[in-house]
Amino acid sequence: MNFLDAVTIGDVTELGSHTFTAEAIKRFAGAYDPQPFHLDEDAAAAGLFGALTASGWHTTAVMMKLIAAAGSAGKADCARLGPSPGFDDLRWLRPVFAGDTLTYRAIVTGKRESRSRPGWGVASRRFEAHNAAGEKVMDVTVYDLVNLQSKID
Numbered sequence: 001m002n003f004l005d006a007v008t009i010g011d012v013t014e015l016g017s018h019t020f021t022a023e024a025i026k027r028f029a030g031a032y033d034p035q036p037f038h039l040d041e042d043a044a045a046a047g048l049f050g051a052l053t054a055s056g057w058h059t060t061a062v063m064m065k066l067i068a069a070a071g072s073a074g075k076a077d078c079a080r081l082g083p084s085p086g087f088d089d090l091r092w093l094r095p096v097f098a099g100d101t102l103t104y105r106a107i108v109t110g111k112r113e114s115r116s117r118p119g120w121g122v123a124s125r126r127f128e129a130h131n132a133a134g135e136k137v138m139d140v141t142v143y144d145l146v147n148l149q150s151k152i153d
Helices: 022-032 041-045 056-072
Strands: 012-019 086-092 101-113 120-130 136-147
Touching: 012 056, 022 056, 056 086, 056 101, 056 120, 056 136, 101 136
Parallel strands: none
Antiparallel strands: 012 101, 086 136, 101 120, 120 136
């Protein structure tokens, strides 16, 4: 059986949690998203969210770190899925504040043989991040290439 045959739609992989500190929010924003509400408490307090918030790109980068860690730990799908040709529908639904802990998970949403790459399949997963109150703060659909020649026991 190849790996795509073993992918089960609806399977959930818990990826872990991450706490966003004010220092990390500012460090990431200073390097990659230098907007005042990510860099300065006073500017953030006067802004739309009323407090320092993590960049959406920061929350997404943490997701990628947890995906890589899950893969190296051999967790379910994450260990066997291949490179990604892209993603759809990245949404940042709620602000992430300094001190918030997000929990990330992946849900298999689809699988098919590739139309453009013979011998390959595509698996899709919906990644979600939830805060401690259980509110979804981010989600994205990611596509992974799967080599149909790869066999699993």
